[in-house]
Amino acid sequence: MQLGIKHTYLWLPLCLIFLGGAVVAGLMYGTVPLTAAELVDILFHPHSAGLKSTVVWQLRLPRVGLAALVGMALAVSGTVFQAVLRNPLADPYILGVSGGAALGAVLALTFFSAQSYAVPSLAFCGALSALLLVYLVARAHQAATHTLILAGVMVGSLCTAVLMFLLLYSPADPMRNALFWLAGNLARGEERWLPYGAGVCVILVLLLWSRAGLLDVFTQGEDVAADLGVDIGRERLFLFCAAGLLVAIAVALAGLVGFVGLVVPHAIRLLWGAGHTRLIPAAAIVGAGFLVGADALARTVLAPAEVPVGVVTALVGAPFFLYLLRLRGR
C-alpha cells in the first residue's frame, strides 16, 4: 500500500494535482487574503478594477509563472546532470553555471545598474561563458565524467574568486544588491522576458525528454552505452549543453534558487523509479509545483514580510526527502 504507485499510470494525474494545488495556493495566499470564490471571480473577470484583481493579475500570476518555470528548469537539468555524471550529488549548479551567472550579475550591478535588463542579460551571458569554458576543456577528452565535474568546479571557483575581488572594490549599494541577487529571489522577475524564457525552456525540456532512452543507457554506465553503439562524447556534450542552457535561463530570471534541482529528481526516482521517460516529465511538473508552493509559503508565513524562498525549499523539502529515503532507501 505504502506509495505502491510505482508501476501504475497514476503518476501523471498525481503530479498534475500537485502542480494544480500549488498554483491555486500561490494565487490564493499572500498578504491580501482571498477566498476561493473571490479567486475564481477574479480569474473570470480579468479586467475588473480593485486591489484584489491587481494583486492576482499583476503580482501573483507573473510570480507563480516565474516560480513554475524556474522550478521546472532546475528540476529537469538536475535530473539530466545526475544521470549523465552518474553522481547523486550533482545539482544544476555543478558545472560552474552559478558562478558564471553570479559574476555576470555582479558586473551588471556594478557597472550598468541603471538598466533593468542588464542583470538578467549579463547573468545569462556569464552562465553561458562558464558553460563554454567547461565545454572547451571537457571536449578535449570525450567529455569524460570526472573531467566535466572538475572543469565545472574549477570554473566555478575562478568565477567566485573574481566575484569576491569585484565585491571588494564595488561601492556599498551594488554589493548589497548583489548579495540579495545571489540568494535567489522570485519577486524580481522581468515580466516581459517570462514568455521567451518559458518558450525556450519548454523546447529544451521536450528535447531532453526525447533523449530519455539515452539517459537510461547513461545511468547503466559508459561501457554499456558504448557497447550499444552510442557516441558517448557527442551525446554527453549535447545533454550537457541543453541542461546548462536551462539552468542559465533559470538563473538569469531568478538568481540562485537552491535545493529544487538536487532533491526533486531524487524524490521522483524514489517514488516512481529511475526510468527517464517518466522521470523527466514528472520532475518538470513536480519541480514547478514545488517551487510555486514553496514561494506561496514564503510569502505567507511572515506576511507582510517575506522569507527567502531558498529557506522554505530546504526547510520543507529536506524533511520530506529524508522521510522518503527512510521509507524506500536507495
Next chain:
Amino acid sequence: MHITRHLRSILILACGLLVAVPGTWSSGGDASAANLPTHAAPITYTDALGRQVQLDGTPQRVVSLVPSVTETIYALGAEELLVGVTDFCNYPPQAQDKKSVGAYNNPSIEAIALLQPDLVIIAADMATPALLQTLLELNIPVYSVYPRSLKATIEMQRNLGAVLGYTDASAALAFELEQALAQLQLEVEQAGTDTAPRVLLTIMLVPLLIAGTDTLPGEMLTCAGGVNVATPGSRYPMWNMESVLALDPDIIVVSPHPGTPAPRDFFLRFEQLRAVQQGNIVEIPADWLQRPGPRIRKGLEALRQAIKRAMKCAMECDVTCGETRTSEKSDATRH
C-alpha cells in the same frame, strides 16, 4: 680571530639597533611632541562596548572607521585631528581627501598602523573582536560607538566632543538636535495623532527592504509624527508589492541610490496606491535617514515636511472627494 669577528658583527648589529630604535620612535615624533603638553594625567572613558579606554590627554591623530563619526568630527570642526577615514566616508566631500584605510567593516590594519594614530574610532556592531584585539596589540587605543537610536546619536556627539577635546562644539551640536526634536514633539502634539499619516520607509527596492519601527529611520519617523506601516518584529524585513498594496500607505519614502537612480518610478505603475494618487512618493537621501550623523536633522525636517504635506492632502481630499476612497478599502487591509 673568530671571536673578534663575531664581536664585531654583534657590535655592528647593536649599533644598528640603537640607531634604528630611536629612528622609529622619532618618525612619529611630531605627533607625540604635540601631545606632550597635555600629558598631565591619563583620562579614562567608557565606550559603547563598556570598555575602559585610557587616553594620555587629547588625541592628535584620529582614524575614524565610522562614516557617521567622520561627519560628526567635521561638524565639530575637529577635522584637523582626523588622519584616516574609510572608503564609505563620503561626506562632507573633503573627507574623501583624507587617507582611506579601506572598507569600514574590513579595514586594512597595516594602513591604520602606517598612519600612527593615537585613537581609532570603530562602530561596535562592525568591529570584529579580532580587529579590536589586533589594534590593541599594536598599542593603538580604540574607542567604540554604537549609535542605533536618536538618543544614542546625541550621546555619541557629546562623548566624541569629550574625547576629542571639543566639548563646547559638541554640546552645541547635541543641543541643536535636542532642540529640533523638542520642537518636532511640540508640533506633532499640537497636530494630534488621529490624523497621523501611515508611512512606508523603503531601504531598498529590489528586493523590497523596509525599515521597521525599531530602527533609526523608524524612530525618526515617529518623532516626525508619522506612523510606520511595518509590523513590529524584524528590523529590516523583506516585503513584496502585494504587501504595499494591501497596507496602502499614505506616504512612501524612497532613497535614490546609484543602483536605483529613479526610485519613484518603481511605484508609479501602481496607480491604485494612495501615495501615488496624491503624489506622496517622497525622495529623501538614504544618508539623511540611515546614517546617525549630524545630517539626521535634515532627515527629520524632510520627513516632517512630507507628513505635513500628506496631512494637508488628506484634508483637501476629505472635502473634495468625500469618502469614495475609503469605501473601496476593506477593514482588513487597514490593519
